[in-house]
Amino acid sequence: MTKQRQLPTILSSKVSAKSKFFTVEQLNLRFSNGVERQYERMKSGGRGSVMVVPFLDPDTLLLIREYACGTHHYELGFVKGLIDPGETPEQAANRELKEEIGYGANKLIALKSLAMAPGYFGSSMHIFIASDLYQETLEGDEPESLELVPWAYHQLDQLMDDPDFNDARSIAALLMTQRKLNEAAGG
Amino acid sequence: MTKQRQLPTILSSKVSAKSKFFTVEQLNLRFSNGVERQYERMKSGGRGSVMVVPFLDPDTLLLIREYACGTHHYELGFVKGLIDPGETPEQAANRELKEEIGYGANKLIALKSLAMAPGYFGSSMHIFIASDLYQETLEGDEPESLELVPWAYHQLDQLMDDPDFNDARSIAALLMTQRKLNEAAGG
Numbered sequence: 119m120t121k122q123r124q125l126p127t128i129l130s131s132k133v134s135a136k137s138k139f140f141t142v143e144q145l146n147l148r149f150s151n152g153v154e155r156q157y158e159r160m161k162s163g164g165r166g167s168v169m170v171v172p173f174l175d176p177d178t179l180l181l182i183r184e185y186a187c188g189t190h191h192y193e194l195g196f197v198k199g200l201i202d203p204g205e206t207p208e209q210a211a212n213r214e215l216k217e218e219i220g221y222g223a224n225k226l227i228a229l230k231s232l233a234m235a236p237g238y239f240g241s242s243m244h245i246f247i248a249s250d251l252y253q254e255t256l257e258g259d260e261p262e263s264l265e266l267v268p269w270a271y272h273q274l275d276q277l278m279d280d281p282d283f284n285d286a287r288s289i290a291a292l293l294m295t296q297r298k299l300n301e302a303a304g305g
Numbered sequence: 306m307t308k309q310r311q312l313p314t315i316l317s318s319k320v321s322a323k324s325k326f327f328t329v330e331q332l333n334l335r336f337s338n339g340v341e342r343q344y345e346r347m348k349s350g351g352r353g354s355v356m357v358v359p360f361l362d363p364d365t366l367l368l369i370r371e372y373a374c375g376t377h378h379y380e381l382g383f384v385k386g387l388i389d390p391g392e393t394p395e396q397a398a399n400r401e402l403k404e405e406i407g408y409g410a411n412k413l414i415a416l417k418s419l420a421m422a423p424g425y426f427g428s429s430m431h432i433f434i435a436s437d438l439y440q441e442t443l444e445g446d447e448p449e450s451l452e453l454v455p456w457a458y459h460q461l462d463q464l465m466d467d468p469d470f471n472d473a474r475s476i477a478a479l480l481m482t483q484r485k486l487n488e489a490a491g492g
Contacts, residue, residue, distance in 0.1 A: 123379055123452065126372060137322035137329040139345045144324065145374060153448040157374040158326045185313060186423035187332060187344040192310055193423045233471040235421055236373035236380045243473070261340040265310065278484070284420040286430070286473040293480035297465070 124150040134158060162241040166231075168211045169198040169287055171295045172221065172248040177272055180219055183265040183282070194267060194280060195288035198243070207244040215248060217258030219266050223248035229294045232287055245291045247298065311337040321345060349428040353418075355398045356385040356474055358482045359410065359435040364459055367406055370452040370469070381454060381467060382475035385430070394431040402435060404445030406453050410435035416481045419474055432478045434485065 126147040134144035141161040148154045172180045186193040197218045201210040208226050215221050229245040269277055274296060277283055313334040321331035328348040335341045359367045373380040384405045388397040395413050402408050416432040456464055461483060464470055 123370075123372075125377065125379070128377075135322040135324035135327060135329065137331065137345055138343065140322060140327075140329050140347075142322065142324040142327050142329075147374070147448075149372070149449045151449050155448045156325065158324055159375045160327075183310075185310075185336070186420075187334075188346045188426040189420060189423040190312065190315075190427070191423070192312070193420070230465065230476070231471070232473040232476065233373075233376060233380070234473055236376040236378070236472055239375040240377070242471075261334075261342045262336045262338050278417065278481075284418070284429075285423055286419040286421055286477045289417070289419065290473045290476040290480065293477065293484070294465075297480070 126150065129154070133161070159238050159240065162239060163200070164241060165201040165203065165205075166207070166242045166244060167198060167200050168207050168214060168244045168246065169196050169232075169291050170211045170215055170223075170226075170246045170248050171196050171291050172215060172219065172223065172251060173271070174221075174251055174268065177270055179269045179271050179277075180221070181267040181269055181277075181283075182218055183267050184260075185262075189284075192265075192282065193285060194277075194282040195285045196291055198287070201244075208246070211244070211246045211248065213256060215251075216254050216256040218260070218264050220253060220255040221248075221251040222254045224250035224252065227298065229291070229298060232290055234287060243287060245287075245294060247295050313337065316341070320348070346425050346427065349426060350387070351428060352388040352390065352392075353394070353429045353431060354385060354387045355394050355401060355431045355433065356383050356419075356478050357398045357402055357410075357413075357433045357435050358383050358478050359402060359406065359408065359438060360458070361408075361438055361455065364457055366456045366458050366464075367408070368454040368456055368464075368470075369405055370454050371447075372449075376471075379452075379469065380472060381464075381469040382472045383478055385474070388431075395433070398431070398433045398435065400443060402438075403441050403443035405447070405451050407440060407442040408435075408438040409441040411437035411439065414485065416478070416485060419477055421474060430474060432474075432481060434482050 129146040135142040199214040322329040386401040
């Protein structure tokens, strides 16, 4: 099996729409079989983002409940945010923890980085398990304080069943964390 | 712990940008603490989408390698697509299987539905495990045929490590499938 086909040629590209937070780029592509097609994608700052799965102790996960505009609903998920200019992903993870839940982490373990809908978005989300936490708060830019939701790790099944825990990235992060911990426990 | 805060009030909304495939909606919100903030989200058709994890036999997953415009890269992932008007999620799952890999499924098991970045998108992705497959092809709208990638289920670790397997939704779908099968095996 061939590992990689020849990528489509980008014949032209332009910004086709722009709002306060989003820039849509339109691409005219020619695939290797000669077929031409118009695609659109979202332009991003390109610095990527982080998501953090924090353990207050070995059986206590810290989640947040935060307003999500797309669903107009309070969603349960993990601390996350964009990487600031000049930051490493680890620094961003620690800053977001301090801004969103009032803890820093002495220990961060990097898991696999995720793409969010690679058909539309180019940027990567770096996933971390955080432990050995210490209290420290940084001022964030949230419009309201985020509700901190401690969750017993042994009740992971109930978290997976919770109708407010839906974000594909939070679910992937939780189950990758479980894999990592099972691996560590299995030797 | 209170389960749900009072949702922000939508003071006004308007379309702030529109391209061929994307519509950006701008919302002026007032949070329950009185803070006002402008948000943006992507408007969707609202019918949602499906992703399917197909088993050709108990140890053979069928993946596809498909061009992703956001990353300008061929990405490894599962069959997916939008639900057409009038379709149930199950019908959409079966149609997408026929269009993208040339199989229909006699058996579909629904897993948890996922949100893709609920801060920006409102629609839901329904995840299915498909088995008891039969050969049947439907014409899709892909610009080129998709590369079918069979993968041994017992080599799930290698799939998780594959640098082309990044999509948060595919990873969540794979690990939810593993949970489901482990549950079934465990009784």
